[in-house]
Amino acid sequence: MDGDEAFRREIRDWLAANLTDELRGAGGPGRENEAFPQRLAFTRRLAAAGWTTLAWPVAHGGRGASLARQLIFHEAYAESAAPSRVDHIGTTMVGPTLMDHGTPEQQRRFLPPLAAAEELWCQGYSEPGAGSDLAGVTTRARLDGDQWVITGQKVWTSLAHVADWCFVLARTAPAEPGGPRHRGLSYLLVPMRQPGVTVRPIRQITGDSEFNEVFFDEARTARDLVVGRPGEGWRVAMATLAYERGAATVGQQIGFQRDLDDLVSLARRTGAAADPFLRERLARASVDLTVLRSHTMRTLAAAEPPPANPSVVKLLWTRWRQGLGELAMDVIACGGGASGADVERWQRLFLFSRADTIYGGSNEIQRGILAERVLGLPRGDRR
Secondary structure, three states: OHHHHHHHHHHHHHHHHHHOOOHHOOOOOOOOOOOOOHHHHHHHHHOOOOOOOOOOOOOHHOOOOOOOHHHHHHHHHHOOOOOOOOOOHHHHHHHHHHHHHHOHHHHHHHHHHHHOOOEEEEOOEEEEEOOOOOOHOOEEEEEEEEEEEEEEEEEOOOOOOOOOOEEEEEEOOOOOOOOOOOOOEEEEEEEEOOOOOEEEEEOOOOOOOOOOEEEEEEEEEEOOOEEEEOEEEEHHHHHHHHHHOHHHHHHHHHHHHHHHHHHHHHHHHHHHHHHOOOOOOOOHHHHHHHHHHHHHHHHHHHHHHHHHEEEEEEEEHHHHHHHHHHHHHHHHHOOOOOOOOHHHHHHHHHHOOOOOOOOOOOOHHHHHHHHHHHOOOOOOOOO
8 A cells, every 4th residue: 555655646646747737638629639749748758757658567668557556547537627638549449459460560569659659550440331230330441462351331439640550451352141240350451651541520519620530542551450350359359348338437437526516606796506406416417427437446356357347437427527518507597697608618518418418428328238148138139
């Protein structure tokens, strides 16, 4: 325990010495373009100090930190209002995927620049006709000598406009008639900065454009940049999604607590807290957030957590944050004297949280997973 407390002081001292006021609270969902160059520079300082690869094994250049210390880091980072990192997709998703499923050559090529935040990544999964139904992707890749040639379209690709690489789920062999549709898919590592790749920003309801469409028009990547065996990319793709829902979710929930505390303060300042119905809703939001964090901690601490637990966490946090946005709008409407900055902040959260139940695995799909894996219902009985 003493070692953990010393570790907590170490990260807090580092953040106090390196975090500037203009970066506090910068970035995050719905604001990923905010102060991007400054956040990138800060992330690279984090990387140089070894904080971005805290959970990576020592053999791959990380610190091999325990789960307890990973949680301490994410809590301290969120409590300090440090900026949203720009390397999340690389260090949290791509890095662990390559460690477990990549070749030694792929690990040597990609892990060092990942660890240093020198190369940024985006995710090429969803398509216009295959968002939640990921097995239905139609982007195709064929071998042409020593290269894969990729043609197709991806959508809702976060930060594709600044990414150097994309991990792309593409069909490299036709599915067998009547067989599982996910067979024949491959997990390819594709450079973004080439003539065959076009990125088109999608303007969101918030006015920002951190999501993008990505068009592959005979884009190319090397034959050996397939992770896992060709045609067996589904297993690798599912592993990547599992890595996404790790210890960093605790930091996310600390941010939720900060948002709730700020909303309570706004309600008191504007007089909205005098409304008993709003007070009850604020109290319920606090209780629900405690339940969410308890469930998350139990899931992370379990030696073999139930496979459906990540789906439960996804359902809980998305509904909670959407509810907070709705509650914030009612607090502003009920009280008086909210500043323009307050209104802009909570309107942005309200608008962006509409997407929470869609991205990262839509809530309908998560309920289907629970129906099948927990309740044992057949696929035809889904509602």
